[in-house]
Amino acid sequence: MEYIDILLSANFWAAAIRIATPLIFGVLGALVCERAGVLNLGIEGIFVVGAMCGWMAVWLGAGLWGGILVAALAGAFFGLLHGILTVPLGLSQHVSGLGITMFATSVSYFTYRTALPKVSSPPRIEAFQPLDIPVLSDLPFIGPALFQQTSMTFLALAMVLLVSYVLYRTPLGLAIRAVGDNPSAVEAQGLSVFALRIGAIMAGSALMALGGAFLTMSAFDAFFFGMINGRGWICIALVVFASWRPGKALLGALLFGAFDAFQIRLQNEVGAVIPSQVFLMIPYLLSIVALVLVARKADYPRALLQPYFRGQR
Template identity: 70%
Template sequence: MNEILEILLSVSFWAAALRIASPLILGTLGELVCERAGVLNLGIEGIMTAGAMAGWMAVYQGADLWTGVAVAAAIGMILGFIHGVFTVPLGLSQHVTGLGLTLLATSLSYFTYRMILPDVPSPPRIEAFQPLAIPYLSDLPIIGPAIFEQTPLTYFALIAVAVVAFVLYKTPLGLAVRSVGENPAAAEAQGIDVYAVRIGAVMVGSGLMAVGGAFLTMSAFNAFFFEMVAGRGWICIALVVFASWRPGKALLGAFLFGAFDAFQVRLQQVVGGDIPYQIFLMLPYLLSILALIVMSRRAAYPKALMIPYRKGER
């Protein structure tokens, strides 16, 4: 029991939780933007892979890190545009299109990587983002080193949460996004172009997801690996439900998952001898499912989610 308390009170644990959460924060936020406009985006896993590959590759080819992030976001937006075209004006199944996009984007990323680097003896590396201590704030006890000694992309994720929350709730644009996700017919009656807003939201959301993927290859690590997104995209889908489609709660959910994961690796060392390691690896997922059950009971999902809008239809 003492050891568990010790883990929870250590600064490195909270720092690790935020580090693990960072790609999930961006992915969840991206999915949330898409779904708020009424479009489920199951392309997330593939879009994150594409972002991880494209951002890293840009830097490997000589671009600087922030240009790499921009490249990742651009690739994400292009993939988002494809998803948007199929699901919004054409009104195809969002499930099928999304899964198809994941398959396409994942394979295309591996293919591109292999075309450019056909035979490498070990994974090529880049100079990744380094932790950046924010002056004054990083001197705060506990919170300082845990939150303000992260890599720049983590700060980007935190700022993105605030920006998305502000835009969604405080601007006419946010109102438009929310209304096409709740009642597109009413939105159209207000003169809002439903198709444009939906496609735009999917593109922006996909761009955020791709940056989440780029976090893995440009911040958490410095090389691209096949299958390195490893299901993180699917976790984001669940986290959006956990968050009841609210940015603040999305941040909380991603952070909780990160904390469970950081806790798991530490617990493994304390009691690892007696319990099979698989139990520990399972722990973050198990706890997330429990949290999901509790939270989602009162979840209010966007009313027009997954319902294609057809102009003039009554």
């Protein structure tokens, strides 16, 4: 009976949406890259960069939205690097992505340590606060669950709409989808495969960085080492689960958030009997299960992982 109570509480759904928010950014980012035909395993490191740069910018006085901008630009920069390595140079997307993750993570940690050599507790910023929208926030149930989130959650939801609008309703989106399926056809139209792919990777990486920024600027108000903790990799699994569709990506992230929030509450109920690590494993195992469930019928973008050289084939 208690489990039903959990599912019916507004608190639970508020937590689910809060947990889902960085994943929404991350899955969307990975989706944009992969739709253009490039796997971006730099995601884990780009999350770190977004978290660190966004936080650092606010800490230096840029303001919260300034921090968002800085995080997005930093993400796009590492996206550009991944783009150059994998698109015109055609290097292994797996290895390059891992390289970007290592590079981005170590740059972030090094910068943080250099800027703040001796701090015992990480300095805090004035983070995004839950919105208080007149009328809506006061609605029963829906108010606290949905309308008392921070602006970044609404930004994430807006990004779902924006990405699906661009991908499905604009010529640019058509070109991006085509470049991930059949790059030579795009080339034949007189469009640049390189520019489309690099542009998509940069945009996708900027989105990923916002996922990281959410953690330091909304969920928490400080930067910690190791705070990303595999969230990026989870997004890579979820994007397959979402079969590369923005709407399903939102659904997947929310489902994941709900499972995770449920797991945390369950931990409080039966925590004494079962070690906490069992619960902490659940998100990772869940991602593996999600991946396995859809793996057989996954409809990968056809040119994913395949470098394109002009005049080939």
